[in-house]
Amino acid sequence: MEISEIVEKQRIYFASGATRTPEFRIAALKKLQATLRKYQGRLADAMKHDLNKHHFEAYMCETGMVLEELRFHIRHLERWMRPKRVPTPVAQF
Incomplete structure (x- = not known):
């Protein structure tokens, strides 16, 4: 399958x-989140090799922060997506 076909299917x-x-x-x-946890060790190894980051530093500054953001977003997403009424300024009429 060509890239253009894949892109078109994704758009549809x-x-x-x-x-x-x-x-x-x-x-x-x-x-x-599951994928990040699964490959966390390999990501830490890559950061050690490329950036000379210790595994603890890689977790604290990179993967751990992303995992925490994912947890937060999963917990709050439904509330954020609820319809919300907002006032319309007079200038918009």
Whole structure:
């Protein structure tokens, strides 16, 4: 399959609205979280090799922060996606 075909399929899928539900987004975040945990050691090894970061430093400054952000977003995403009424300024009429 050509790259242009893959891109077109992705655009059609996105336009279908399947990615808009909180359930889909939370599942995607959880999948990213699981993948990061799975490869955490390999990422730390790569940071040691490329940046000379100790594994603890790699966790504290890189992967640990991302994991915490993912946890926070998973916990709050549904509330953030709720419809919210906002006042319309008079100048907008």
